[in-house]
Structures are given as structure tokens and as C-alpha cells.
Amino acid sequence: MGISSGSTSRPSGRRARLKRSQEDSANSRAHVPCREGDGSVNGAHDENVFYPHRVASLPSYVPRPVGRALNAALHAGLAVVDRVGEIAPGTRAAARFGSFGQGTSIGFPPATLMNTGAIHLGSDTLIGRHVTLSAGYGPLDERDLERTLVIGDRCVIGARCSFAAHELIEIGDGVWFGQDVFVCDASHGYRDPHMPIGEQFGAHAPVRIGSGTWIGHGAIVLPGTTIGCNVAVAAGSVVRGEIPDHSVVAGVPARVIRRLENGVGWVGAHGDVREVLDGRIGATG
Known part of the structure; x- marks a missing residue:
């Protein structure tokens, strides 16, 4: 049976469902404010609305002035916490150290500070957040600990570094550490196959790092290591x-790749002359 020319047909079946879905989606978007800078729905965003994608913990949305005030208050509060939580000369936490030099500070929060009476810090040393400074074998170590971890003047220690001194770790003046450096003077043994390795202590040997040295990000310094002065560790x-x-070391295990020879300058690991710092920076090799 034919359809009169004046009638209007409606799409049916799959096409009809698709069209209704598109219409419903458009209607739902019409009632939702767009994200900041989107402009794809209803033109520009509402300047008076603070959107939840900026502060996930807020309700569905809050007025923009309130959101800005909360943001400012949060950051101001964090700045106060940083200043108040910092360990510096004159604080009770600093007084518990074996010595704590003037101008030295430990960022807040630290990671672990253990047996601080055996930890000695020089002057003007800056220690970042989440740094572990540990002396001895645990908080119940009953030995007479005195100078187990010694850090000199004008050192800089990046965030999340860890110093585990069981017998002795000694660091000179002006030593800089990147982030996530680990220094330890003891390891675990595995002689007894029936005992957990974590309960077996291996050899203990002092670690010494000379003045003016730089230790790069993520480096590991193992027991018994002696690093000279003005050494660069990759x-x-x-x-x-x-x-x-006066050497440069890199790798696993670390090897000397450059060293300074008197009267010659910086040379490669096998003695070939590669002047790098002798007034002509930029040489390669």
C-alpha cells in the first residue's frame, strides 16, 4: 500500500535507534557545563564555576572563588608545614643528634632517623625530604655508638637518599648527592642455606667519600668503598x-673512565690524552 505524498515517515529499526541515541546524547550534554577551555558545548565555559577535574576531592562543583580560596589555603598550609616541620638548629629533633651544625637543615618529612645520637652533621648542609639517616643495627642497638654516620660541611643531599651506617660512613665537605642515592657499609651473607638471608650479616667495611665529590642520581655505594676527593660518579x-x-667513574660495576694527570690534564681510562677541562671545554671521547 502506498504512502501519500503529504505524510512524513519516521526512521525505523536500527536507524531509528541510532538517531534517538544521538538526540539523547545531545540533550544530556546541553545540561552539563563544559570543561575549562573546551568550548565544544554551549560556547565558552562559565567563569563562575570551579570544575571538579581541578580538585578531585571537592563535590561535583563549587563556585570558582571558593575553589581558588581553598587552593591558596592548601598551598599556604603546606608551606607552613614545610617550615615548621624542618629540622634545624634549635629544634628538639636537632638536639638529639651527636652534632648539628649551624645553617644545616633536614627537609620535612624525613624518611627514617635512627640512633641520631651517633649521627654528626656539619655546618651549612642541606638535606632533602624523605632522606634516611640510620646509625647502628636498629633502634635497640645497645652498643656505645658515637660517630657512626658523619657528614661534613656544605654538603647537599637530594630527596630520598638513604645512608645506612652500621659501623662507619664518613663523608667529607662539599659533597653533593643527587636523588635516590644509597650508601651502606654492610651487606648480607648467604653461607647458611637454612637461615633466611635477611638474618645473615656479611662483611662490614667502612665507607669514606672525599670532599668535593659529586654522586649522581640513583647511584649505589657498597661496603668497603673509598671514594677520593673531587670524584664524579655517574x-x-x-x-x-x-x-x-680527580676521576670520573661510571657503570655497573663502576669503572674509572677519566682521570686527571698532573701536567697532562684529563685522560681516558687507558691513558690516552683527552683534554676536557684544561681551558678547552668541549672535547669528546
């Missing part, structure tokens, strides 16, 4: 053994 290196003054 990021991610694992250092063990004796490293001479």
Missing part, C-alpha cells in the same frame, strides 16, 4: 673499592 653507577682523587 648516575646509576654501583661503586665498590677504591676510587682515586
